[in-house]
Amino acid sequence: MEAPLLEVKDVTKSYFENGKEFKVLDLIRFELAERDFVCVVGPSGCGKSTLLRIIVGLEPPTSGQVLFEGSPIRADNPQVAMVFQSFALFPWLTVTQNVELGLEAQGISPEDRHGRARKFIDAVGLTGFENAFPRELSGGMKQRVGLARALAIEPLLLCMDEPFSSLDPLTAQNLRDEILQLWANPDLPPKAVLMVTHSIEEAVYLADRVIVLSSRPGHMVAELEIDLPRPRNRKEPEFYGWIDEIYSLIV
Amino acid sequence: MSNIGDDVGRKTPVADFRSMSKVSVGQILGLVEAVDEVGGVADVATIAREVDMDIDRLGPILNAAEFLGLVTVEDGDIRITDLSRKLLSSSVRERKKIIREIIDDLPAFRLVVDMARSAGAALGREEVIRAIADRVGSHQAADVFNALVYWGRYAELVRYDSESEQLTVRVAPT
Numbered sequence: 026m027e028a029p030l031l032e033v034k035d036v037t038k039s040y041f042e043n044g045k046e047f048k049v050l051d052l053i054r055f056e057l058a059e060r061d062f063v064c065v066v067g068p069s070g071c072g073k074s075t076l077l078r079i080i081v082g083l084e085p086p087t088s089g090q091v092l093f094e095g096s097p098i099r100a101d102n103p104q105v106a107m108v109f110q111s112f113a114l115f116p117w118l119t120v121t122q123n124v125e126l127g128l129e130a131q132g133i134s135p136e137d138r139h140g141r142a143r144k145f146i147d148a149v150g151l152t153g154f155e156n157a158f159p160r161e162l163s164g165g166m167k168q169r170v171g172l173a174r175a176l177a178i179e180p181l182l183l184c185m186d187e188p189f190s191s192l193d194p195l196t197a198q199n200l201r202d203e204i205l206q207l208w209a210n211p212d213l214p215p216k217a218v219l220m221v222t223h224s225i226e227e228a229v230y231l232a233d234r235v236i237v238l239s240s241r242p243g244h245m246v247a248e249l250e251i252d253l254p255r256p257r258n259r260k261e262p263e264f265y266g267w268i269d270e271i272y273s274l275i276v
Numbered sequence: 277m278s279n280i281g282d283d284v285g286r287k288t289p290v291a292d293f294r295s296m297s298k299v300s301v302g303q304i305l306g307l308v309e310a311v312d313e314v315g316g317v318a319d320v321a322t323i324a325r326e327v328d329m330d331i332d333r334l335g336p337i338l339n340a341a342e343f344l345g346l347v348t349v350e351d352g353d354i355r356i357t358d359l360s361r362k363l364l365s366s367s368v369r370e371r372k373k374i375i376r377e378i379i380d381d382l383p384a385f386r387l388v389v390d391m392a393r394s395a396g397a398a399l400g401r402e403e404v405i406r407a408i409a410d411r412v413g414s415h416q417a418a419d420v421f422n423a424l425v426y427w428g429r430y431a432e433l434v435r436y437d438s439e440s441e442q443l444t445v446r447v448a449p450t
Contacts, residue, residue, distance in 0.1 A: 150368040153429040156437055161426070165302030194327045195306025195337065202309060203368055260313055 028095030030217050031057040031080070031182060035089035038075055048242035049075055052089070055236055055248060057182070059216045062208060064228035066221075067238030068275060073221045076243065077186050080219065081105050093182070103131055106175035106215070110187040112167040114159045120146060121155045124174045131178065145173040148207060165196035172204070176214055183215035187222055201231060205255070225275075229267045230257055237274050246274045290420070291412040292343065293384035297423035299340040301375070301430050307337050308346050308360045317355045344378050376431035384424060385433060387411070392445040401441035 038050040049072040057063055067073050078084040080091050082100035091098040093105065106127075114123050124142040133141070146152060149169040159167055168188060175183055189197035207213055222228050228235045229251055237247040249271070253263055310327050311318055318326075324334050338354065341347045346360045363374050379385055391407060392399055401421065408424075409417035425443070428434030435444045 147369070150372060152372070153432040153435075156435075157429060158438060161438060163300030163302060163426075165300055193303065193333070194329060195304075195310065196300060196302035197306070198309055198327075199302040199306035206368060258313060 028092065029056040029058050030061075030094060031219070032092040032095075033076075033080060033089075034092065036076070036079055036086040036091065037088045038072065038079060038084075039087045050079075050086075051242040051244040053238075053243070053245055054089075055245070057217045057219060061234060062218045062220075062232050063234045063236060064220045064222055064232035065236045065238060066223070066225055066228040066271065067243060068240050069223060070243075071238040071240040072243030073223075073238055074186055076238075077184055077219070077221045081107055081184055103178055104181040106178050106180035106183050108168070108171045108175050108183065108185040108188045110191055112159070112164075112171045112191070114167060114170055116159050119156045119158055120151060120162075120170050120173075123159070123170050124177050127174055127178050141177045141179075142173075145177040148176065148213060149173045150203065163196070164192045165200050168192065168200060176207075179214045181214070181216045183218045185218065185220040188220065189227065190223070197227075201227065202256075205231065225268050225271045226259060229253075229264060229271070230259060235271065237271055239275055247271075289411065290384045290387055290408065291416065293382060293423060294412065294416050294420050295336070295339045295343045296427055297419040299337050300426075303337045304341050304344065304346065305363070305371070307334075307341055308356055308364060311347065311354050311356050312360070312364055316361075317353055319352050320349070320354055321352075323354055344375070372431060375427075376433060379427055379431055380433060384408075384420065385428065388424060388428075388434065388443070389445050392443075398442040398444045401443065404443060 033053055033055050036050060036053040037048070040047045040049060053076060055063075065073050065076065075084065079086050080098065082091070082098040082102065093102060098105070115126070118126065121142050124146060125138045128138040128141060146155060149172050151166060151169050151173060154162065154166065159170070162170070168191075171188070189200060192200065208218065220231065232251055235249045235251055236245060237249065238244065239246045249267070251267060253267070257264060306327070307323070310323055314322065314326065320331070320334070320338070324331055327334070338347070338349060342349055346357060346363065348355045348357060359374070363371055366374060387407060388399070388404060391404065405417045405421050408420050412420055425434065425436045429436060433446055435446055436442070
């Protein structure tokens with residue numbers, strides 16, 4: 026049988042200070058398959074951002090392991106891309122240059138870089154802003170650059186760490202909807218999305234599956250299939266039912 | 277059926293375009309989505325609560341959405357228009373096209389297009405700001421200029437190089 030895209034196997038993370046152990050994450054275990062949009066949700070202090078850093082290979086787990094297509098994850102895996110809360114753009118580079126940067130690191134030829142940058146800048150609705158600098162963009166557009174840069178490497182797995190929490194509520198909701206539009210297009214990467222958020226409503230709005238973490242140390246309290254049809258309406262009782270359920274699991 | 281967007285903003289003075297400064301495409305679309313989600317009509321206070329923004333922050337976004345013909349505001353009720361519904365059911369690319377059709381005819385854009393045409397060359401930032409200042413006063417000219425660049429880029433109507441401060445009008449994109 027083919028290995029799942031991502032396997033998080035009994036991941037534990039502890040920090041040690043003066044010989045004392047501080048456990049941040051305890052026995053996290055789940056899998057991601059193709060076409061999964063999974064949100065990890067939990068209160069602050071549940072270690073969800075640490076978990077994401079471990080999953081993309083930026084930090085080693087204390088025990089357990091993360092497998093990507095059956096092999097241990099590496100931070101330089103070009104099949105995994107990341108979108109950050111802070112956008113992480115270079116202010117002295119234009120939109121196109123920011124998007125091309127990740128491609129350059131992969132040794133892709135200049136012509137291919139231009140073509141790919143153009144394709145994904147267009148996909149996220151930024152055509153017209155190619156030569157703009159980040160300071161000339163609204164917050165939502167900055168995050169679109171972050172998204173275009175991540176998608177341009179054509180990853181199998183897209184990881185997002187609180188991608189909407191630096192945006193005002195209206196911009197955030199608009200971007201969520203446009204990300205779902207992109208996700209609904211199977212011709213575009215990625216094959217799966219793993220997103221971390223503190224917002225239960227956001228998780229229920231976006232995800233096929235929600236992994237609920239509780240704090241100190243972060244441990245899984247539930248893995249829920251959100252079977253609501255799309256597009257989802259946040260005003261419907263079924264939607265609220267899910268939010269209530271997750272709240273009751275965390276509190 | 278009349279297209280509600282058709283007449284909105286068309287005959288408005290250039291100065292009115294300043295309602296488009298300091299708001300983003302995402303905010304306007306987000307507002308329209310929020311009103312749509314509660315049934316297409318809601319009072320301002322309800323929407324402010326729904327989206328967790330006070331009137332100071334919501335006001336400019338509401339004004340810009342109204343200026344574009346995407347909502348109407350009457351007796352404190354916000355109502356989305358047919359144009360909004362069309363926008364909501366469109367893809368990212370189609371949305372740009374719809375916004376382009378709305379703003380292309382606005383006097384503020386016509387001003388720049390006419391200037392570029394008679395100059396037959398790229399326009400310098402200062403030159404455009406001077407022309408805007410003649411119509412809106414110098415204290416608002418830079419804001420209107422920045423809004424023209426932002427919305428013009430989004431709608432793919434203008435190109436602007438902020439290093440050389442040169443603005444060009446694009447030929448109609450396909």
